[in-house]
Amino acid sequence: MVAFRRFNQLNLQEMRKVALQITILAALFAGGWLALSQVPWVQMFKVQERKSNLEKELGKIVWSSLELQHQEITDTAIVAPVDSILTKICQHNDIARDKIKLHILESDEVNAFALPDGYIVVFSGLIQQADTPEEIAGVISHEVAHIQLDHLMDKLVTEIGLATLVATVSGNGNAAQVAQMLASSAFSREAEQEADLKAVEYLTNTQVDAEALATFMYKMSKKDSDLMEYTSWLHSHPMSEERTRYILEERTRIQGKEFHPQPILSSSLWQSLKTAEGSKAKH
Numbered sequence: 001m002v003a004f005r006r007f008n009q010l011n012l013q014e015m016r017k018v019a020l021q022i023t024i025l026a027a028l029f030a031g032g033w034l035a036l037s038q039v040p041w042v043q044m045f046k047v048q049e050r051k052s053n054l055e056k057e058l059g060k061i062v063w064s065s066l067e068l069q070h071q072e073i074t075d076t077a078i079v080a081p082v083d084s085i086l087t088k089i090c091q092h093n094d095i096a097r098d099k100i101k102l103h104i105l106e107s108d109e110v111n112a113f114a115l116p117d118g119y120i121v122v123f124s125g126l127i128q129q130a131d132t133p134e135e136i137a138g139v140i141s142h143e144v145a146h147i148q149l150d151h152l153m154d155k156l157v158t159e160i161g162l163a164t165l166v167a168t169v170s171g172n173g174n175a176a177q178v179a180q181m182l183a184s185s186a187f188s189r190e191a192e193q194e195a196d197l198k199a200v201e202y203l204t205n206t207q208v209d210a211e212a213l214a215t216f217m218y219k220m221s222k223k224d225s226d227l228m229e230y231t232s233w234l235h236s237h238p239m240s241e242e243r244t245r246y247i248l249e250e251r252t253r254i255q256g257k258e259f260h261p262q263p264i265l266s267s268s269l270w271q272s273l274k275t276a277e278g279s280k281a282k283h
Helices: 002-038 041-069 076-091 124-129 133-148 151-159 162-169 175-184 189-205 211-221 232-236 241-255 267-282
Strands: 101-105 112-115 119-123
Touching: 041 101, 041 112, 041 119, 041 151, 041 162, 041 175, 076 101, 076 124, 076 133, 076 267, 101 124, 112 133, 119 124, 119 133, 124 133, 124 267, 133 151, 133 189, 133 211, 151 175, 151 189, 162 175, 189 211, 189 241, 211 241
Parallel strands: 101 119
Antiparallel strands: 112 119
């Protein structure tokens, strides 16, 4: 009988313990639900939608401004190989290729940069100065990284201000000024490093030796003073020993000794690109 009473007491204690746990969980759930119900989800989605619309309109307007200043290259012998490089980078990194808008402009400037809403602009001068297609792949990977990491709007809002961007979209701002800033003004040190490291990842997934990115940067920084006047990409992407070091360290960490890079373009296609670009440059 005594044993039976003890058994009942133990059962009662266990039941009380379980009941207390259930009460606590119910209270936590109710509190969490109440907190979530206070979040203005509809407003947040509207803000995100407005931001997306702003970026889309801004990209369109800034691109139109650039289009008035430079002649766009449509020669298939030049566009197709560069497009192929971009497409391979996107395919090997699960990036929606149709969201990236590639344009090649006629200019002696050694430059490439991204615009809002997925635009990537490459100046013909950069193609002329690249010694390998992998160097072009390194530059393009870096610009794709800026797009994928949402660096562009952050930079514009910080440096120009949201009100000015809205004014630009509404026709009361200076689209050419925005384009010039994106083409020649550097991102923050943190954003550049983030884009560099992401570019190494993109190149690795595309079976491209990421050393090409560091090589192109270093090579351009050592060019003679006459060319430096035209090397806008280095002005907007300042080179440093530290930057070279962490790009190569990341390349070693990810790619290692067993990595076997593959040509991103065939030698014949690369030669065709350089010949076509060289011929256009002479004219």
